[in-house]
Amino acid sequence: MFTKLNQFFSQLAADSQPKQNEVSLEIACAVLLCEVMRADSAFTESEQNKVAQLLIKQFSLTEHEVDEILQQAVKLSENASDFYQFTSQVNQHYTLEQRIEIVSLLWQVAYADGELASIEEHIIRKIADLLHLRHSEYIATKISAQSHYERK
Template identity: 35%
Template structure:
């Protein structure tokens, strides 16, 4: 019985991982940060659009549909695990650092870093095994640019 349950959960997990892409995972995590302070600021959403267009193959014409897809993916998920697992399986430390920089950029876009945003970024950094010194370096680099 337990083997059947394990297989059922493994099949569901594998199916959700198959549709994941780095762009989608990044967008979902950026959106999670944007709503961590219980306010989805339009400036933060614009920053997410900029990041996705600049760093990924998302075109300006497709960006709104892509963000809607990322929102749907994030709302369907019950945890950060599928996203952080994808990052751990597919990214090196430099890419993880760049992701955390992008998370800080979104959090700071409204002019302040809320304690919930800080907590969520710290949690994501821990889950992707980014060294704490790199987490701090990413935060300081973004705060130094404002």
């Protein structure tokens, strides 16, 4: 009986410790960007450069920091079963306007290779839903990205 009580209290203490598998906000955003980049199974240099550029700008990071974050993000992206652990980090720390900006960044990655694959659009829609964006906000970010791409 004492063994079970000790196990119970040990489990409570372990549960109250910060989780080691919690990812930083930068890595969570990087994973979401990588998910869009990886969606069509064509990792173009233009998409990879766009993701790095967006991370540098969004988080004021150095190229070295971005390289480290992207290495972790790609691994997490390859092994992730869903987007929830990443979008929950974003939801917890970002305002609605900042979440809309993240979706805008996702569109920029999708258009970086010059074409929008339907799977990229599908993934962005799923992420936008998990970020609690209204459909009108999702569409506005898409239209903005399209018009930016068409002007180039």
